[in-house]
Amino acid sequence: MDAEVAVIGVGSVGSMTLWNLAKLGIDAIGFEQYGIGHDQAAAGGESRIFRTAYLEGPEYVPILMRAYELWRELEAESGHDLLNLNGGLMIGQQDSQAMRNVLASIRQFELPHEVLDQPAMADRYPQHSMLPGETAILDKRAGVLRPEFAVSAAAYAAEAHGAKLISHATVTDIRSEGDRVTIRTPDREYTARQAIITAGPWSSRFVPKLKSHVTPYRLVMTWYLAREPANYTAEKFPIFIRDTDDAHVFGIPTLDSGSVKVAPHAAYGAVHDPDNLNRTVEIEDLENINAVVAKYLPGLIPNPVRVSAYMDGYTTDGQGLVGRAPGEDNVWILSGFSGHGFKMSTALGQIGAELATDGRTALPIGHLDPARFAD
Numbered sequence: 330m331d332a333e334v335a336v337i338g339v340g341s342v343g344s345m346t347l348w349n350l351a352k353l354g355i356d357a358i359g360f361e362q363y364g365i366g367h368d369q370a371a372a373g374g375e376s377r378i379f380r381t382a383y384l385e386g387p388e389y390v391p392i393l394m395r396a397y398e399l400w401r402e403l404e405a406e407s408g409h410d411l412l413n414l415n416g417g418l419m420i421g422q423q424d425s426q427a428m429r430n431v432l433a434s435i436r437q438f439e440l441p442h443e444v445l446d447q448p449a450m451a452d453r454y455p456q457h458s459m460l461p462g463e464t465a466i467l468d469k470r471a472g473v474l475r476p477e478f479a480v481s482a483a484a485y486a487a488e489a490h491g492a493k494l495i496s497h498a499t500v501t502d503i504r505s506e507g508d509r510v511t512i513r514t515p516d517r518e519y520t521a522r523q524a525i526i527t528a529g530p531w532s533s534r535f536v537p538k539l540k541s542h543v544t545p546y547r548l549v550m551t552w553y554l555a556r557e558p559a560n561y562t563a564e565k566f567p568i569f570i571r572d573t574d575d576a577h578v579f580g581i582p583t584l585d586s587g588s589v590k591v592a593p594h595a596a597y598g599a600v601h602d603p604d605n606l607n608r609t610v611e612i613e614d615l616e617n618i619n620a621v622v623a624k625y626l627p628g629l630i631p632n633p634v635r636v637s638a639y640m641d642g643y644t645t646d647g648q649g650l651v652g653r654a655p656g657e658d659n660v661w662i663l664s665g666f667s668g669h670g671f672k673m674s675t676a677l678g679q680i681g682a683e684l685a686t687d688g689r690t691a692l693p694i695g696h697l698d699p700a701r702f703a704d
């Protein structure tokens with residue numbers, strides 16, 4: 330047996346799973362097809378949003394609160410600053426489902442926040458133009474994560490705890506028989522008692538029963554120059570999500586003293602082969618986001634100075650998959666995080682480690698059960 334638990338894909342969630350397994354003293358091995366901290370899948374592009382007052386629904390809040398604790402633990406262990414908690418503005422029509430979910434999260438879990446009406450927004454955050462009927466809620470437990478640093482920090486911390494890390498090794502097959510799982514790479518076969526699939530946009534290749542329910546989607550990220558960069562620093566410009574009539578976008582303060590990331594909070598179309606993601610960003614990809622920037626963020630020049638394309642696995646209901654792979658005893662899947670999984674990856678890693686070793690977790694994952702999709 331090469332390890333107790335094998336982790337297939339050491340990206341966002343896989344690196345955190347490996348770290349959590351290794352912390353528990355479990356003999357673990359991780360396989361990654363690219364280099365550690367690469368930008369070829371879901372974790373590239375310099376920054377990710379962390380937020381707790383969750384517009385996707387309050388059922389995520391316990392996972393997010395645990396994720397926050399683990400981000401701080403990973404920072405302490407690795408010596409890297411991974412999460413800058415500079416606050417987050419959730420902007421939308423007062424009666425929208427997203428804003429109702431934000432408020433429900435706040436009320437149910439007594440999250441630190443401020444409700445900002447239009448005069449307060451004009452006074453404190455004049456970078457944003459507000460529409461009639463829009464309101465903003467400042468989530469005080471929100472901020473900016475550094476994905477490449479985070480994945481590397483977790484993977485190398487796992488290694489320091491004794492995990493084996495095999496990079497540039499593509500897993501071509503996973504076979505579960507009796508009490509063992511055989512993992513095949515082009516070079517050799519490995520065996521483990523349990524396997525955890527954290528292969529992101531590639532995951533459904535290993536779980537045919539989920540194929541029609543989880544699809545890779547392309548996401549384009551765009552950075553715009555600020556006319557006055559000093560107004561867009563982390564101190565002055567919280568991360569934001571705007572979910573309103575013609576604008577479903579998120580934004581992140583400048584990390585390079587000049588450009589501000591503002592990008593669509595939605596995917597751009599299915600990726601038929603994740604090995605061949607179209608990374609060319611065309612003018613048609615940009616028209617809508619440029620118009621949103623011109624309308625809602627007049628302090629930015631509405632012509633991006635940097636663009637890039639990434640992808641994530643999306644499920645048909647927008648909720649991730651966390652649990653036993655359908656029809657498999659010793660194989661688990663954590664995938665399909667549908668454009669919002671990075672912030673919770675530390676806690677997902679804990680959940681993955683607990684499932685593979687105990688078969689259960691105390692964190693609430695009922696809404697993420699893959700069995701809801703098994704054909």
Ligand SMILES: Cc1cc2nc3c(=O)[nH]c(=O)nc-3n(C[C@H](O)[C@H](O)[C@H](O)COP(=O)(O)OP(=O)(O)OC[C@H]3O[C@@H](n4cnc5c(N)ncnc54)[C@H](O)[C@@H]3O)c2cc1C
Binds near residue numbers: 338342343548640
């Ligand atoms: C542009 C963009 C912006 C986003 N913004 C946010 C945000 O602000 N906040 C947030 O919380 N979330 C955000 N998300 C979502 C979040 O980044 C993803 O949900 C999360 O990173 C998914 O993690 P993952 O581990 O499932 O996938 P990945 O991070 O892609 O990891 C999968 C890994 O598996 C490896 N792999 C695949 N197949 C194999 C194989 N056969 N053998 C070996 N290795 C393999 C891949 O190379 C990869 O490293 C965003 C996503 C995108 C694309």
